[in-house]
Amino acid sequence: MEAEYDSLNVEFTIACNQFAQVGGTDHFSWSELNDGWDGGNEPVHSPWGYIVQDLPGMLENLRAIAVADTFLNIPSLPLSSGYRCPVGNTNVGSPAKTSSRHMAGDAVDISTRQLWGTLFESEWRARYDKLKDHAKSVGFDLEDLTFDSYPDHHLHLRID
Numbered sequence: 564m565e566a567e568y569d570s571l572n573v574e575f576t577i578a579c580n581q582f583a584q585v586g587g588t589d590h591f592s593w594s595e596l597n598d599g600w601d602g603g604n605e606p607v608h609s610p611w612g613y614i615v616q617d618l619p620g621m622l623e624n625l626r627a628i629a630v631a632d633t634f635l636n637i638p639s640l641p642l643s644s645g646y647r648c649p650v651g652n653t654n655v656g657s658p659a660k661t662s663s664r665h666m667a668g669d670a671v672d673i674s675t676r677q678l679w680g681t682l683f684e685s686e687w688r689a690r691y692d693k694l695k696d697h698a699k700s701v702g703f704d705l706e707d708l709t710f711d712s713y714p715d716h717h718l719h720l721r722i723d
């Protein structure tokens with residue numbers, strides 16, 4: 564795995580002994596955090612992956628706040644990406660081929676389209692902003708992220 568980081572010129576690497584085959588929490592399975600999305604990691608790596616220690620707990624905290632928020636009106640938080648190996652990161656078309664934090668195990672994506680994509684865009688946008696505020700409140704680093712940062716309007720959650 565370290566060789567893969569080198570061969571694709573990733574700006575950092577993850578030590579071999581940090582990779583795990585199991586993990587996850589009550590509401591976020593290892594597969595969901597690691598490789599269970601369309602076009603994700605190479606099967607050869609599955610179920611090996613890496614997620615920083617604090618992240619699953621922060622996601623659980625965010626989920627608890629979000630499902631209790633009647634304005635958001637959601638049953639769960641669907642992840643559309645989590646840890647990506649360098650080849651998987653390239654395969655999903657990430658514009659950040661050498662720097663995506665998904666390869667560092669400290670970023671996950673929430674599909675707001677799956678949650679609110681059938682609403683009018685103004686309503687979708689308002690809920691995105693509310694979920695973003697909740698994410699900030701549990702400690703995620705959202706920098707300059709906005710509804711318009713990505714064409715599919717996913718919420719890119721990262722820990723700095």
Ligand SMILES: [Zn+2]
Pocket residue numbers: 644665670671672718719720
């Ligand atoms: Zn992302």
